[in-house]
Amino acid sequence: xxxxxxxxxxxxxxxxxxxxxxxxxxxxxxxxxxxxxxxxxxxxxxxxxxxxxxxxxxxxxxxxxxxxxxxxxxxxxxxxxxxxxxxxxxxxxxxxxxxxxxxxxxxxxxxxxxxxxxxxxxxxxxxxxxxxxxxxxxxxxxxxxxxxxxxxxxxxxxxxxxxxxxxxxxxxxxxxxxxxxxxxxxxxxxxxxxxxxxxxxxxxxxxxxxxxxxxxxxxxxxxxxxxxxxxxxxxxxxxxxxxxxxxxxxxxxxxxxxxxxxxxxxxxxxxxxxxxxxxxxxxxxxxxxxxxxxxxxxxxxxxxxxxxxxxxxxxxxxxxxxxxxxxxxxxxxxxxxxxxxxxxxxxxxxxxxxxxxxxxxxxxxxxxxxxxxxxxxxxxxxxxxxxxxxxxxxxxxxxxxxxxxxxxxxxxxxxx
Amino acid sequence: xxxxxxxxxxxxxxxxxxxxxxxxxxxxxxxxxxxxxxxxxxxxxxxxxxxxxxxxxxxxxxxxxxxxxxxxxxxxxxxxxxxxxxxxxxxxxxxxxxxxxxxxxxxxxxxxxxxxxxxxxxxxxxxxxxxxxxxxxxxxxxxxxxxxxxxxxxxxxxxxxxxxxxxxxxxxxxxxxxxxxxxxxxxxxxxxxxxxxxxxxxxxxxxxxxxxxxxxxxxxxxxxxxxxxxxxxxxxxxxxxxxxxxxxxxxxxxxxxxxxxxxxxxxxxxxxxxxxxxxxxxxxxxxxxxxxxxxxxxxxxxxxxxxxxxxxxxxxxxxxxxxxxxxxxxxxxxxxxxxxxxxxxxxxxxxxxxxxxxxxxxxxxxxxxxxxxxxxxxxxxxxxxxxxxxxxxxxxxxxxxxxxxxxxxxxxxxxx
Numbered sequence: 001x002x003x004x005x006x007x008x009x010x011x012x013x014x015x016x017x018x019x020x021x022x023x024x025x026x027x028x029x030x031x032x033x034x035x036x037x038x039x040x041x042x043x044x045x046x047x048x049x050x051x052x053x054x055x056x057x058x059x060x061x062x063x064x065x066x067x068x069x070x071x072x073x074x075x076x077x078x079x080x081x082x083x084x085x086x087x088x089x090x091x092x093x094x095x096x097x098x099x100x101x102x103x104x105x106x107x108x109x110x111x112x113x114x115x116x117x118x119x120x121x122x123x124x125x126x127x128x129x130x131x132x133x134x135x136x137x138x139x140x141x142x143x144x145x146x147x148x149x150x151x152x153x154x155x156x157x158x159x160x161x162x163x164x165x166x167x168x169x170x171x172x173x174x175x176x177x178x179x180x181x182x183x184x185x186x187x188x189x190x191x192x193x194x195x196x197x198x199x200x201x202x203x204x205x206x207x208x209x210x211x212x213x214x215x216x217x218x219x220x221x222x223x224x225x226x227x228x229x230x231x232x233x234x235x236x237x238x239x240x241x242x243x244x245x246x247x248x249x250x251x252x253x254x255x256x257x258x259x260x261x262x263x264x265x266x267x268x269x270x271x272x273x274x275x276x277x278x279x280x281x282x283x284x285x286x287x288x289x290x291x292x293x294x295x296x297x298x299x300x301x302x303x304x305x306x307x308x309x310x311x312x313x314x315x316x317x318x319x320x321x322x323x324x325x326x327x328x329x330x331x332x333x334x335x336x337x338x339x340x341x342x343x344x345x346x347x348x349x350x351x352x353x354x355x356x357x358x359x360x361x362x363x364x365x366x367x368x369x370x371x372x373x374x375x376x377x378x379x380x381x382x383x384x385x386x387x388x389x390x391x392x393x394x395x396x397x398x399x400x401x402x403x404x405x406x407x408x409x410x411x412x413x414x415x416x
Numbered sequence: 417x418x419x420x421x422x423x424x425x426x427x428x429x430x431x432x433x434x435x436x437x438x439x440x441x442x443x444x445x446x447x448x449x450x451x452x453x454x455x456x457x458x459x460x461x462x463x464x465x466x467x468x469x470x471x472x473x474x475x476x477x478x479x480x481x482x483x484x485x486x487x488x489x490x491x492x493x494x495x496x497x498x499x500x501x502x503x504x505x506x507x508x509x510x511x512x513x514x515x516x517x518x519x520x521x522x523x524x525x526x527x528x529x530x531x532x533x534x535x536x537x538x539x540x541x542x543x544x545x546x547x548x549x550x551x552x553x554x555x556x557x558x559x560x561x562x563x564x565x566x567x568x569x570x571x572x573x574x575x576x577x578x579x580x581x582x583x584x585x586x587x588x589x590x591x592x593x594x595x596x597x598x599x600x601x602x603x604x605x606x607x608x609x610x611x612x613x614x615x616x617x618x619x620x621x622x623x624x625x626x627x628x629x630x631x632x633x634x635x636x637x638x639x640x641x642x643x644x645x646x647x648x649x650x651x652x653x654x655x656x657x658x659x660x661x662x663x664x665x666x667x668x669x670x671x672x673x674x675x676x677x678x679x680x681x682x683x684x685x686x687x688x689x690x691x692x693x694x695x696x697x698x699x700x701x702x703x704x705x706x707x708x709x710x711x712x713x714x715x716x717x718x719x720x721x722x723x724x725x726x727x728x729x730x731x732x733x734x735x736x737x738x739x740x741x742x743x744x745x746x747x748x749x750x751x752x753x754x755x756x757x758x759x760x761x762x763x764x765x766x767x768x769x770x771x772x773x774x775x776x777x778x779x780x781x782x783x784x785x786x787x788x789x790x791x792x793x794x795x796x797x798x799x800x801x802x803x804x805x806x807x808x809x810x811x812x813x814x815x816x817x818x819x820x821x822x823x824x825x826x827x828x829x830x831x832x
Contacts, residue, residue, distance in 0.1 A: 020513075024496070066464070067463050067464070372463075373459065373770075373772075373773065373777070375459060375467075375779055375800055375801075375804070376463055376464065377801070377804065378464060378801065389805060390804075391488065391800075391801070391804030391805075391810070392810065393809040393810045394809075395494070395810065396494075399493070399494035399495070401495075402493070402494045402495030402496065403494050403495045403778075404495075405495055406494075406495035406496070406497065406777075406778040407495075411495055411496070411497065411778070412497075413497045413498065413499055413775075413776050414492060414496050414497065414498045414499065414502060414512075415498065415499045415501055415502045415512070415516060415517065415522065416497075416498065416499025416500070416501075416522075416776060
């Protein structure tokens with residue numbers, strides 16, 4: 001309801017917002033359940049048709065919608081398609097521009113790596129150098145992923161005392177690199193000179209804390225070069241975008257919530273851990289396994305975030321019908337959720353991933369907010385157009401947490 | 417759609433907004449009427465039912481709605497329930513976080529005291545001390561309000577040259593304290609040590625301007641202790657949250673409006689006076705008396721704010737049907753308002769007070785904006801759900817004044 005300002009703020013507005021919310025928090029014996037279907041929002045196959053969510057037979061979500069306030073949540077403002085990192089930060093109540101997850105950290109999370117707070121991650125490229133170490137191909141001819149996976153295994157054998165290294169294939173010449181240790185710094189320069197005909201740069205520390213880390217990473221690169229020297233596919237690596245996870249305000253501190261995350265992919269476990277959720281062990285990888293986990297731990301937490309990956313997977317692969325089926329499967333678990341008698345239920349997504357676009361998109365995301373104290377729109381339908389007419393309107397995803405807290409009886413009045 | 421920035425901003429954003437509006441103001445011979453039903457927004461008794469406003473038979477408001485733009489106004493952002501002070505500041509176009517009304521001033525306004533700009537107010541507690549002045553009960557056993565009212569009368573007899581004191585009972589051990597004089601300062605420390613077993617603190621001046629005031633207040637406390645010495649109910653007082661009213665931009669200056677307030681409660685008279693409205697004398701205390709006052713002064717002002725208290729009173733006491741009846745009574749005066757031929761009419765509230773919650777709530781408030789130049793939604797209904805589908809959407813209450821000014825032909829084009 002205010003024009004979105006995209007850019008990073010110069011002041012500490014967001015931190016102050018959380019201090020403000022924190023000042024209103026009061027204890028309550030209530031439970032909030034946030035169900036996130038990744039890339040939930042969609043588009044019809046042809047103009048005038050139905051989206052994936054509108055096509056899906058979702059009797060339980062439709063019934064819940066009737067007792068809920070509906071709207072379209074925008075993770076980062078008009079026209080902006082986001083990655084899962086910023087999309088989730090917004091859902092969790094954080095300004096995704098204020099708290100940016102660095103590229104290296106995103107790459108590691110993106111390959112399901114359980115990145116820890118002290119890890120330093122980077123994006124890696126396999127490349128080709130000549131006998132003098134001069135770059136001849138920055139992408140090693142975009143070698144096939146299966147070849148690069150073998151090289152990653154080889155690099156994973158590198159050992160240096162006091163630290164551990166993780167090297168994971170991403171796609172073609174790209175890999176994710178992580179160094180784990182104590183007191184590491186992530187303010188490190190890239191080694192990719194962005195052109196051929198020169199040697200890759202050395203990693204330079206850009207602050208005092210990162211000096212020892214720079215030495216260790218350069219040592220790793222030297223050992224990598226020796227290990228790769230005789231390889232025809234790629235004989236050198238470059239690293240860029242060094243980043244640790246950002247320090248984030250914690251759910252327990254700012255919201256007074258003991259929070260748990262149920263997710264089977266590393267990216268989502270990583271982002272939830274970042275904001276102070278406990279990541280629950282899921283016995284299996286199916287959607288059913290995730291809901292069983294919810295039931296198992298229901299008594300132990302105030303807030304649950306449950307993540308469904310496959311809606312996005314099929315959105316990105318362009319499989320409209322498969323995305324519809326996943327939504328229908330999720331719908332079938334809603335009665336089990338409601339049997340737990342949650343005080344607040346949010347059903348939404350971190351961004352849209354319309355199958356027709358085969359990609360994340362900027363479209364705001366259908367969102368349902370249920371509680372006994374919500375002003376229900378009374379529309380028995382959960383879908384993009386129903387949500388577009390809902391009383392929440394097009395709203396910032398960052399408003400979901402304050403609304404959930406209010407509906408859970410966890411926010412005192414301001415200045416009364 | 418951006419998350420409302422809750423906390424006090426470090427920059428002067430709000431003042432700049434008002435300087436900007438001021439730069440566009442042009443004179444016009446038009447009149448704006450703002451009708452505020454306190455705590456107007458409600459909730460249905462059961463899911464799917466009607467709210468107080470939806471239940472009320474409001475033929476005149478419904479007819480006006482048909483020619484109006486509708487929406488749900490949010491005083492302070494998603495999830496935040498506000499007191500009447502910040503709720504009204506937002507309606508009057510001010511950022512309620514930028515201009516916070518201090519706790520002492522709120523307490524005095526809350527007991528209908530006509531707080532003046534130079535007054536310094538505080539929250540008071542009756543307490544109990546032993547023979548050595550050591551605190552034994554910080555709340556004097558929460559003595560009954562009727563006992564504390566008698567003690568307030570007694571303290572009101574205290575006289576010190578050059579200033580006046582006002583002591584008014586609030587509830588149980590709580591009272592409101594006001595010192596009136598010239599050149600007083602309000603940057604004063606609390607006397608409540610927040611624990612028993614020690615003596616109450618003395619008031620300390622925290623800036624130069626407050627030094628003389630601290631002396632006067634300490635003198636008052638000494639006299640109070642002597643007066644209370646033989647009382648069995650409470651034999652000492654403590655004061656905290658010293659505050660004058662904040663200095664606010666004035667309606668005449670920033671909006672070019674000669675503005676008047678019609679309100680029978682001190683809180684609302686105080687907040688209107690704060691922003692430069694003239695508070696009109698109301699001959700009586702009924703709703704009819706207020707509308708009669710509007711008619712009497714109609715020729716003399718550009719802007720009228722009329723406040724209805726009882727919608728909130730019954731919301732807070734949980735009396736759904738009585739709140740419905742108040743709304744119906746207000747509706748009966750709409751023809752008299754329209755007979756005055758106002759150019760702009762706003763009907764809204766400062767916050768929601770659903771009877772089912774018996775409290776202020778965070779739900780955005782049904783709002784109607786009528787003028788000849790508004791884009792009417794054409795919905796013949798004034799209620800929460802009708803407003804939820806209205807063209808104003810969920811919008812910041814701070815947008816009401818700029819919209820009213822524009823519709824009243826009082827804003828020039830920007831950069832044209």
